[in-house]
Ligand code: NIG
């Protein structure tokens with residue numbers, strides 16, 4: 001039996017708790033974090049600890065720098081096979097993302113690679129990407145399907161996503177994105193494909209493989225009417241929805257996601273005020289994906305000022321995928337959100353923690369607060385803005401998941 005109040009205690013660091021309910025502000029200088037059974041049990045100034053550290057925990061870590069909540073990457077497609085570097089080259093020579101998709105490349109090129117890969121090969125190729133995210137502070141990760149586009153291959157992607165969570169000890173939330181592109185066997189019959197997408201969902205859900213449902217609502221994806229049918233199927237199973245909305249044109253995707261009480265609407269470059277209002281009313285989080293904006297050399301900015309004005313929480317994610325955002329660092333996504341979208345470094349940090357947790361429907365993490373999970377990162381920095389200032393590199397010194405160091 002452990003008679004000490006905490007399993008572990010971290011001292012000597014400043015804390016960016018992001019907890020706005022703290023009197024005096026969310027930052028605690030010369031703070032201390034104590035945890036027990038994977039949950040935070042003390043978050044406060046070192047000077048207010050109830051006893052000498054050695055009397056409080058078996059493991060006392062004296063450190064320097066800053067601690068933040070573990071980063072949460074709330075939008076990735078990181079399980080895929082191969083890469084699409086040749087498309088990068090084509091785009092640099094003038095082809096658009098939509099041109100390449102219409103010519104049978106793009107998402108369908110990754111579908112061919114995934115279908116040809118075994119589950120083991122897919123896991124072996126995807127694990128290093130997840131490890132890269134974890135190494136710089138990610139402790140919770142969302143992974144979408146959407147490169148299988150038939151029952152067995154969507155299942156394979158979701159199973160690999162679950163295995164990544166088990167092997168790395170990180171929380172993985174899975175999202176069913178079979179409505180991502182029209183597979184060749186359904187050419188000319190998008191409605192028939194949506195019937196199949198709807199039929200597969202309960203079977204995959206019954207296997208415990210689906211935490212949320214997403215779709216690509218776009219000219220080169222699916223119509224709002226088709227997206228609505230997918231969302232109705234999700235609702236019938238009690239599954240929350242998210243949406244790739246208004247990335248390349250405004251089809252009213254943000255409002256559609258909001259109508260279904262969506263956890264998030266993502267991308268949003270072309271969203272107008274009506275969509276933003278609907279999101280605010282529904283409590284739908286805006287997930288900003290500056291990696292895709294950057295790689296596609298977009299010029300249409302998401303409506304940041306409107307999102308702010310209407311109080312819509314903004315999350316930031318990597319969108320890690322082989323086409324539009326081969327991005328392996330959430331911190332780098334935060335950096336891009338500041339440079340391209342003019343988020344402040346604090347906005348970007350909230351976007352990759354507290355708002356990202358909400359975009360995944362997780363209320364047990366995203367802040368440093370007693371009673372929440374002991375997922376936190378110790379950073380080798382002297383100011384939190386450095387997290388968004390340095391491009392590349394690794395600033396995370398130690399990453400803790402449920403109170404356990406990951407390395
Ligand atoms: O979030 N836009 C649709 N889906 C992905 C890209 C997928 C791909 O090109 O492989 C996105 O940008």
Ligand code: FE
Nearest residue numbers: 075077244319
């Ligand atoms: Fe995406």
